Amino acid sequence: MAAEIKAPAYRQFSIAPAIQPGSMADTKTFVANEKIQEAIGFPPALVDDWHDRAIAKMGELLSKYRSFKVYMDACVHCGACSDKCHYFIGTADPKNMPVARQDLMRSVYRRYFTIPGKLFPKLVGARDLTREVLDEWYNYFHQCSECRRCSVFCPYGIDTAEITMAAREILNSIGYGQKYSNEIIGKVHKIGNNLGLPGPALTDTLEGLEEDVKEATGIDVRFPIDVKGAEVLLITPSADFFAEPHIDSLIGYAKVFHAAGISWTLSSKASEAGNFGMFIGNYQQLREIAMRVREAALDLGVKRVVVGECGHAWRVAYSFWNTLTGVGSGAADPYAMQLQKQLDHRYKQPMHICEVTWDLIERKVIRLDKEANDKHIITYHDSCNVARGSGMGDVFGGQFDIPRNIIRAAANNYVEMAEGTTREQTFCCGGGGGLLTDDLLDLRVKGALPRMEALHNVTETHGVNFMATICAICKAQFTKVLPYYGFDRRTVGGVHQLVSNAIRLGDK
């Protein structure tokens, strides 16, 4: 029988934990089977010549990504990052210190790609890539959510997330992939979204939502799909179509478009904002998944592309869609150029739904009744990929301020969590980066500790009973782990859930 999963006790002071070497050494996420691997073009199982192919792949990545090589060379082992990872804080396993995670890769880099490592391996901490080391890579590079918090504290800006992505890319190239992420990528290629929801099921769900909103408000708020000639194409995480509390934010987006009189549509072809290609560090997968958005935008002839509440999706959209797809300028292939001509450049392309909503609030196009959220005392959880991987609006720090501005416009009671746990120093929810799988639940519960501590503090001091966020993964992760820390699972919800409660849809 599996051991009972327990949340670590809240700490009196937020100090580094006493280390427990090897405590997470056996935590191994399920390995992808042959069918899953082959479906996305990876070797079906660990190849016989895995050692040579892994080293060759590492060499390829070192020559392709300058940052990866710099990260391998630049660390001075100052230790500034060592206690900054939520997984180290929650598990106390020293290999979950960011510097130690990096060293799993760096030791192999030194052995094969540096002269001292080739000549005097022991003196410079260089190691052969053995099967034992490979398994250690698999286990510990799947205990990093690629949240980038450690990089904020590194004097050299070394980004462990990129090292984790490189490790996963190498592992996939030799047939040692993760079941959870690779299965999801396969579903997106085949069906169009992470959940494998086919078009008809999507249409049914949206019709049901129209009926629910009509019943609740008396107003016909539409949830359109595949409407040619709509102004806005909304790309949102598929969890928004049926998961709780995600669906309440989808209702909020629909109400915003309705109240502002903006024609919009969803797409059955691009029914997923998430892009797990980034989590596994694979450019080809990242591109292929993003390309569905371009195809949908071209097919539907939309003028704007807007992204719903999803952290890593927004990072991919904000940072990569321009050169990958032509949503934004940068790509020069004919379809990208065609799309750039089609889109309306009076608007940013793409836009986050929070940018759309905040602009409408500021211009008084939509109005909110704050009292509708008076039962909530609200705090805000910055999601990693929004906080440390993107921006919003035209001002520095817009990704922090715009969601908070919307909450303050939609509600009377707002409280910040402690400094050092928010904005660019925010703690990961514990389930990002391809780790939102039940076979890693123990890690996820432990990794949530610092965020749960910060939430617990504002609950005790200010009576906070609602934590808003704009990430589908954070919502799913918190819904699962909140009860382990004594909270109601409904404590978490979306920013547009609050907007949905407060927005005026017409004269009463």
Ligand code: SF4
């Ligand atoms: S990127 Fe995040 S999860 Fe990974 S080592 Fe750094 S702090 Fe930990």
Ligand code: SF4
């Ligand atoms: S903070 Fe940067 S330089 Fe210091 S140990 Fe961590 S990764 Fe190395």
